[in-house]
Amino acid sequence: MHDDASTVASLTAAIGAKPPLIAPRSAPVGKVYLVGAGPGDPGLLTVKAKGLLEVADVVVYDALVSPEILASISPHAERINAGKRRGRHSLPQEETTQILIAKAQDHAIVVRLKGGDPFIFGRGGEELQDLVAAGVPVEVVPGITSGIAAPAYAGIPLTHRDYSSSVTFVTGHERVGKYRPQVDWDAIAHGAETIVIYMGVQTLPTAVERLMGAGRSPDTPVALIRWGTRPDSEELFGTLGTIVDQVNAVGFQAPAIAVIGSVVDFRHALAGIMPPRVVPHWPEAADASADAPI
Numbered sequence: 001m002h003d004d005a006s007t008v009a010s011l012t013a014a015i016g017a018k019p020p021l022i023a024p025r026s027a028p029v030g031k032v033y034l035v036g037a038g039p040g041d042p043g044l045l046t047v048k049a050k051g052l053l054e055v056a057d058v059v060v061y062d063a064l065v066s067p068e069i070l071a072s073i074s075p076h077a078e079r080i081n082a083g084k085r086r087g088r089h090s091l092p093q094e095e096t097t098q099i100l101i102a103k104a105q106d107h108a109i110v111v112r113l114k115g116g117d118p119f120i121f122g123r124g125g126e127e128l129q130d131l132v133a134a135g136v137p138v139e140v141v142p143g144i145t146s147g148i149a150a151p152a153y154a155g156i157p158l159t160h161r162d163y164s165s166s167v168t169f170v171t172g173h174e175r176v177g178k179y180r181p182q183v184d185w186d187a188i189a190h191g192a193e194t195i196v197i198y199m200g201v202q203t204l205p206t207a208v209e210r211l212m213g214a215g216r217s218p219d220t221p222v223a224l225i226r227w228g229t230r231p232d233s234e235e236l237f238g239t240l241g242t243i244v245d246q247v248n249a250v251g252f253q254a255p256a257i258a259v260i261g262s263v264v265d266f267r268h269a270l271a272g273i274m275p276p277r278v279v280p281h282w283p284e285a286a287d288a289s290a291d292a293p294i
Contacts, residue, residue, distance in 0.1 A: 030057070030108040032100050032131055034124050036117040036143015037061075041153075041229040042068040044144045052141065053077075057107035060099060064115040064255060066230060078103075093123060097130045104136045117145040121171045121198050147196040150228020150257045154235055155267040158194050163262040168192035172200035172207065172258070185210030194261035200224075201254040205244050211260070212240055221264035226256040237264065 033052050038044040053059065053072045061070065063083040073079060082096045091099070096112075103110045118124030118140060131138040147169050151158055158167045168188050188195060189211045197207060201224070212218055218241030226234040238246045240260065246252070 029106065030104045030110055031137040031139060032104050032110045032112060033139050033141055034112045034118040034127060035114065035141040036122075036145075037065045037069050037113050037115050038144040039116055039146035039149040039229045040064075040066040040069075040227060041149075042066065042072070044149060044229060045069055045072070046141065046143065049141050049143065052109065052111050053113070056109045056111040058103045058109075059111045059113055060096065060103075061113040062115050065113055069113075093126065097127055100127065100131060101134045101136055104131075114143070115146070117143045120145045120147065120169065146228050146257055147198055150225040150233070151196070151223070151259050151263075153229045153233065154223060154225050155269075156223060156259055156263055157266055158196065158259070158263060160263055160266060163266060164193035166192040167194045167196060169196050169198065172197045172203040183207075186214040189214035189216050192261075194259065194263050197258040197260070199255060200258040201247065201252065201256050204247060204258060207258070208240050208244055216240055216260075220260060221262060223259040223264045223267070224252060224256050225259070226252065226254070228257055237267075 033056075035049045035052060036046070037049065038046070050072055053069075054074055056074055056077045058078045058080065059073050060080045060082050063081070070079075080091075080099060082091045100110060100112055112118070112127060114122045114124065116122060118127075119142070124140065128138060128140070148158065157163075159165060168191055170183055170188060172183075185207060195211075197204075200207060204224075208222075211220075218239060220240045222238050222240055222243045224236040224243070224247070226236075234252070234256075236243070236246060236250065236252050
């Protein structure tokens with residue numbers, strides 16, 4: 001039979017966790033839940049996630065979690081806005097993790113609330129490593145990722161027997177100093193029929209250039225979906241050959257998901273039955289380090 005210390009040590013070794021950012025003052029009294037908030041529509045929040053928000057002592061949340069979902073948080077809970085947006089990080093990643101470790105020493109239920117799914121470009125893996133290394137109990141509550149939900153709400157199936165049998169998910173926003181600092185666009189161009197790019201607006205010109213350079217046709221359909229699944233979502237449709245100019249012409253801004261492939265054209269089949277969309281003006285650009293809602 002293993003004690004808690006040996007269990008933590010074995011888990012740390014198994015996942016290659018780093019030394020703890022801060023040492024817990026004592027054995028944690030609580031648990032940290034890495035919770036996916038989904039892409040924005042509160043109806044897509046899981047039952048388990050909603051239940052945790054209603055009883056949480058502390059909720060540390062990201063900037064792209066929708067106000068409707070934040071309204072589910074217990075009025076007695078302490079709220080901390082980690083607020084990551086491109087170029088404007090309210091809290092550095094290490095500081096966010098330090099807060100989680102510290103709060104678990106004093107509170108039973110600490111929720112780390114992330115847009116989309118914690119493990120899809122959401123830094124959930126990094127936070128899991130640090131929490132395990134610090135000896136803090138942790139549980140993951142998956143969420144619906146925006147890369148699936150946003151296209152679905154726009155009438156775009158990522159797979160379809162007549163259009164696509166494969167999908168690749170890729171981030172458009174990589175960490176500086178990453179072990180492999182560039183997405184291998186050449187491999188991605190040939191590796192899947194449908195490509196979904198998270199946080200892709202800022203790097204769209206590079207992605208388009210590299211994909212066409214690797215042989216993708218300029219006529220390949222492209223959809224950009226901003227604030228996917230929310231009532232105020234925006235959509236922009238074009239092709240690899242036209243989409244960059246279209247983005248510049250209308251001032252389309254992040255956060256948005258890019259969907260590339262023939263499945264984009266399937267939206268025409270649903271054109272007459274999809275609900276009407278509100279098309280707002282968004283004066284302020286934003287980007288997410290996480291699965292964003294995209």
